[in-house]
Amino acid sequence: MNRICLSLPTNRACSATITAMHQEADYAARRFGAEVRLLILDSADDTARAAHTRTVAALPARPGVTVHHLDEERQRGWLRRTITGAGLPEPDRLLRLMLPPAVSYGACTNRAFLLAAALGCRSVHRRDSDSTYQVHAGEPVHPVHHELPWLGRPAAEAATAVTPDRLDPARARRPVSLAGASFIGELSVDIGEMRDLDEGVYHDVVGLWAPAGASAAERRELVEESFTGAGTAPFTGDRATLGPVDPMRVDMCNVAFHHDVYERVPLPPATDTIGSDYFLLHLVHDATLPGILHNRHIENFYTPERRTDAGFLAYQNRFVKFLLSMLYFHHVYDRMAAEGAGLLDERQHVRADRIVAFLRESTRLDPAENIWRLDRIDTAYRKLGGRYERFAEQLAPRRERLLAEARQDIEEFALLTEAWPALVDAARRTAHGPGGR
Template sequence: MNRICLCLPTNRACPATITALHAEADHAVRHFGADVQLLILDSADEPTRADHRRTIAALPERPGVTVHHLDEAEQRARLGALIDKAGLPSRLLPLMLPPAVSYGACTNRAFLFAAALGCDSVHRRDSDSAYQVHAGQPVFPVHHELPWLGRPAAEATAAGVRTDLDPAHAHHPVSMAGASFIGELSVDIGEIRRLDPAVYHDVVSLWAPGDWPPERTRELVAESFTGAGTAPFTGDRSTLTLVDPMRVDMCNIAFDRAVYERVPLPPATDTIGSDYFLIHLVHDATLPGILHNRHIENFHTPERRTPAGFLAYQRRFVKFLLSMRYFHHVYDRMAGAGAALLDERRHVRPETVTAFLRESTTLDRTENVWRLDRLDTAYRKLGGTYAQFADLVAEEREALLDEARSDIEDYARLIESWPALIKAART
């Protein structure tokens, strides 16, 4: 019996999501005989957490489903104990549980707690998304995630799973399963597109490498943050493949333990996109995945429309754009390495990834200065709150440039500490 971790990191009210996630856990038990550890990592305020506790208490008992609801105090205590057990310095704790929002760090905590619970895989969902409904039934992604994770790709092919996988990779384990989303843009910048499509193009194009030709950049802008569009689910499709990172989203993903127990995610704070690194790593290392079409519905929560929420989210977007100066270099190096990223057991070599990261921190930051100049021009064209935000970015310019590099350095340090943390959790 597979023991899996179905995980929901959240810092907002989401009782409906918790209830729906519990139903997905029950689906995994009934259809696949899984032992589901339903993990809710709750960073919301106390009144919201209390509402979540009431929601959990009202859930019907289901054989094979165990619910774990951890607030930040409980997470901090458990992490501190694991860090101490692993013989690692206490300064590692802020990388695992930082005071600011970190999509990578919250998922890393899920990975670590999943290891402590003895799970074989982690299946992540988000609190600002919902399941589609088809023929009166919710469309649960776990239906495609569970059958093949951790098994040789050749077994899935032999069982009739549609494939476009190179036979050279058939002996590699299925390491990831995922789909995308439908609905609103995954990054909350739709208002920019409505206000001025030309400015939207200028802003979104900044996450492309600086040396890309204009046509390739235009193609990237056209498909960026759009997921699977808006067409609803009508029937199952899945393919065994090397999964294109542009075709899946972290609200709808599952990883085999052999991936996340080797390499964690970047723990960068106040940025979006920090949790997508493993998707690139799995693809570049020629590890097969299941790409399916049980897309999740994405929506934007009201706090992003408040003045404080707007400024915080736009800053995260800027930090994402600056991070790409370093990540593009790492992705290029990983793509060039290919299967050499794997050891003789077909596991990712974390030391190779760390070397690429450290190499990237030596890059000149002129390209990021150019990005900030372009952003300043774009936001001032929009005027209003966007121009006010441009003033804030101008004040924080040097700090933002420094953070983009130091985030990469922190990530390399975390990868080096990760084996000891996983061992402490597993034992």
């Protein structure tokens, strides 16, 4: 039986999302005969977590569906046993990278990857707590509809059922390694107010995630398509395309990976950095592994916390750290793209040692580009005034620390990637994974 992990990492109240995902799990079990492990990794506060516990307890039993609801204490205990079992040096540091005290989009997904290995799952299907399913003809539009049939199978088999798109015949025997779509609704990054205040400043700031040498036209094109997902048009009928999947067309709230990808390379565990969970989208694309891009987009919405002053400051900090991370990731992406199929071994598995080499190489880059980015951010935010100017005032004394953190994040990603095979192997042996109902 095809056992899959439908995963929800959350740090906020989301009982409605849990209920909706349980319905998607039931759909996967009924429609495709899958054995579904619905994995809820709960970092929410006590009140929200208690509500989640009640929600899980009230879920109706469904054949083929098992729910695992783990708070941080249970996650930490299991991780500690796994890391000990791996026999790796610096176990406390590895535990911090897997379960840091601050928000980490990559780390929460890495925990799902390890737990999926422990549960014997062949794929991880990730959703987010600030999104919901579209409804068409009275039924939820479940992305698993396109994720399950072909993931892990040779691309040549999938080509008979979905539209081929530039699929090189030489890659037809490679496995479908990713299936994903995007979102509709609000911007995925909370900078819409900036665009409303001053579109010129918005273009200047968003354009900072392009490589420093990008042309004005390239920067403008990037800004126009950044963080907008699939727009606002609702779902009206299925479309699915097989081939190389552009990372700009997939969102991590709506993606599935085959285990041959995530069991070899994790995500960057950087804290307080948006976009830190997108690395594998680039890796699958650059390694010339086939994927399926479909149109069962998820609906994105903003939670009230983002609208508060504290939420604003926290989110802008995560956005700035994302911009600084691009100095290193652009270098790594360029190296991966140049390597192409050379990133794969004779079994068509990703060579993690090449990724580690590129990461370590990037840490030797001159930080001048990031100093330039911080200068541009300071000018732009002060021009906007109000709370943006206050954020710039708080950012100024932290410049050196932010520059150092951006490099350290890459160093720690390299460290975790080196340790990853041993962690995955130990996860499979650790107490049969978490219990469920």
